Amino acid sequence: MLLVTLLLAGQTLNLGADAMRTGQDRYLGAELGVESGSPVTVPAATRTHGIVRLRYIERALIPGPGGIDLDLNTDTATLSYFHPGLFGERSWSQTYLRAQGFAANLLTDHARAGVQVPGRGFGAGYLLGGTHLGATLVRTDLARVYVAGQLEARQWFHFAMPTTSPGLVLPPANQALEPTLFATVDGVDWQTPLRRPHGVRTWAQVGGIARLGARNWGQLNGNDDKRNHIGPWGARAEAGIQGGAVAPQFVFVRPVVEVGLRGGLSQGLDDRDRFRVGGDNPWVIPLAGAGWAEFLVDDYAWGQACAGLLVFDRVGLDLGGEVAMINDPYRRGDLTDVRTFSGAFFRVVARPIDAVVVTLRVAQSLSLPRTGVDPYGLAGTKGYLNLEWRALPWPWW
Numbered sequence: 001m002l003l004v005t006l007l008l009a010g011q012t013l014n015l016g017a018d019a020m021r022t023g024q025d026r027y028l029g030a031e032l033g034v035e036s037g038s039p040v041t042v043p044a045a046t047r048t049h050g051i052v053r054l055r056y057i058e059r060a061l062i063p064g065p066g067g068i069d070l071d072l073n074t075d076t077a078t079l080s081y082f083h084p085g086l087f088g089e090r091s092w093s094q095t096y097l098r099a100q101g102f103a104a105n106l107l108t109d110h111a112r113a114g115v116q117v118p119g120r121g122f123g124a125g126y127l128l129g130g131t132h133l134g135a136t137l138v139r140t141d142l143a144r145v146y147v148a149g150q151l152e153a154r155q156w157f158h159f160a161m162p163t164t165s166p167g168l169v170l171p172p173a174n175q176a177l178e179p180t181l182f183a184t185v186d187g188v189d190w191q192t193p194l195r196r197p198h199g200v201r202t203w204a205q206v207g208g209i210a211r212l213g214a215r216n217w218g219q220l221n222g223n224d225d226k227r228n229h230i231g232p233w234g235a236r237a238e239a240g241i242q243g244g245a246v247a248p249q250f251v252f253v254r255p256v257v258e259v260g261l262r263g264g265l266s267q268g269l270d271d272r273d274r275f276r277v278g279g280d281n282p283w284v285i286p287l288a289g290a291g292w293a294e295f296l297v298d299d300y301a302w303g304q305a306c307a308g309l310l311v312f313d314r315v316g317l318d319l320g321g322e323v324a325m326i327n328d329p330y331r332r333g334d335l336t337d338v339r340t341f342s343g344a345f346f347r348v349v350a351r352p353i354d355a356v357v358v359t360l361r362v363a364q365s366l367s368l369p370r371t372g373v374d375p376y377g378l379a380g381t382k383g384y385l386n387l388e389w390r391a392l393p394w395p396w397w
Contacts, residue, residue: 025060026392027052031240034384035281047109047116049292050074050391051283051386069094075101075125084225090136092148098128105272106293108161112331114370119165120220124272127333128154134182142241143187148206148233153177153234156272167221171228171272175216180207181303188242192313193351197244198254209273217270227271234268236275253309254272256316263301271296277326280345280361287324289365289380304346316349330369332388342366343380 047076051074068081080096083249088091102108102123108119116373123383128306134148154176160168169312218228234253240262247255262285264275276283278290284300306320323342328335355389365380 003056007343013067022189025058027057027390028057028099028392029388029390031055031386031388033232033281033384034277035382035384037291037382048293048294051281064263067103069096071276075103078155088131088135090139092132092136094132096130096132098130100125100128103157103161105274105276105296106338107266107271109291109293110331111291112366115169118163120168120218120225121161122164122168122170123159123161124156124171125158126156128193130283138168143185146182146184146186148182149295150180150182152180153179156360160241165220169217169219170335171217171270172213175212175376177210188244190245192254193354194316194349196310196314197242197258197318198244198246200241204237204239206237207235209236209268224333227328227331230270231268233272234266236264236266236269236273238262238275249310249313252312254313255307256310256318257307258305258320259346260304261302264314266298268296269298272299275300277302277346280382282362285321287341287368288322288344288345288363290368291343291382295324295329297328299327301325306345308347314351316347318347318349320345322346336363339370343368354393356390357386357390359388360384363371383389 031044032047034050036048041102042208053071053073055069055071057067057069062068064083065085066081069078069080069082071078076098078096078098078127080094082092082094103126104126107124108121110117130150130152132148132150134146136144136146138145155173156171156176157173158170160166160170161334182203182205184201184203188200188201191198209229211234214230214232216229218225235359240260242258242260243320244256244258275285277285277297277300278287278294278295280286280288280291281292284293285300287302302322302324304320304322306318308316308318310316321342321344323340325340327338327339329339329341330337343363343365345361347359347361350358361384363382363384368380370380
């Protein structure tokens with residue numbers, strides 16, 4: 001969903017009124033990221049995955065206050081037109097087209113108890129058109145209140161990969177209409193060149209899914225996984241709170257802390273629509289040591305806390321932990337089976353020059369299910385490395 005992506009998946013760009021007021025005409029950024037588990041653990045849920053991203057925003061060549069945003073992210077391309085102030089001074093509107101080629105919700109992978117089941121993996125993608133309309137209702141020195149509505153129309157497509165079992169029943173190439181409502185109360189002041197949060201931000205969203213041509217899928221050689229019985233309707237809701245504190249600098253270091261809580265509930269979803277939990281990157285609900293989107297869940301509760309030091313305000317060193325309560329973690333089709341898992345991580349974020357940000361996160365699972373060959377006890381060890389180059393930075397970066 002667009003707003004949560006902007007708020008939570010990297011916090012790399014401000015497309016709001018604050019940036020518009022500075023008169024910045026364009027942005028150009030490139031990003032490379034890779035996440036992998038231990039190479040000595042076979043078989044493993046923590047396959048190596050990565051992103052290659054190029055994003056370009058142009059305002060100078062677009063008449064009026066609007067702009068074009070082109071985002072090429074691995075197998076996903078998004079082209080959007082945004083227009084601040086179209087329906088009032090504090091309004092924000094955006095219309096976009098998106099296409100994903102093969103890895104929607106990372107359905108190419110299928111992990112059970114820490115082991116990949118290649119026969120159940122398949123390619124999934126979609127074509128999507130959407131519109132987003134929001135407004136800042138309140139803006140003070142303490143907080144900003146933003147509400148929005150969004151409507152997306154999606155056409156799914158799926159295909160077998162070389163490793164897909166011939167007996168797997170793939171999802172239907174159905175259509176879906178997905179309305180969503182959002183609300184955000186943002187009281188965070190992003191401080192230092194590393195942009196660490198000082199203050200509290202809360203958000204919530206509720207959405208529905210209306211499907212045309214839906215049918216059950218996921219049977220493998222007649223064995224039903226009991227996870228993908230869907231009808232014409234689905235619904236989901238999420239809410240979260242994020243907070244942090246940045247202390248005054250002492251000599252060349254300053255202490256920082258961050259905490260976050262979020263949760264989600266849903267009804268009538270299949271694996272294409274479920275919440276992605278697991279991984280050490282900003283494109284999922286992170287769970288230290290878990291594979292990238294290892295768990296596709298209907299309901300979850302999640303928490304994160306970390307503390308660290310900023311060195312010369314250019315290098316951040318953090319030690320933290322995450323805990324997640326999720327349903328059906330073993331993909332047995334028992335959607336009432338709820339388990340809790342946890343992990344710890346060490347993170348380094350460095351910004352040696354304004355245009356470059358490097359992130360390294362090393363994580364260790366403390367309780368994840370693992371049944372593969374693991375002679376060195378490293379099945380829950382993960383690493384994520386990300387390099388971002390902002391050739392034409394946005395003003396607040």
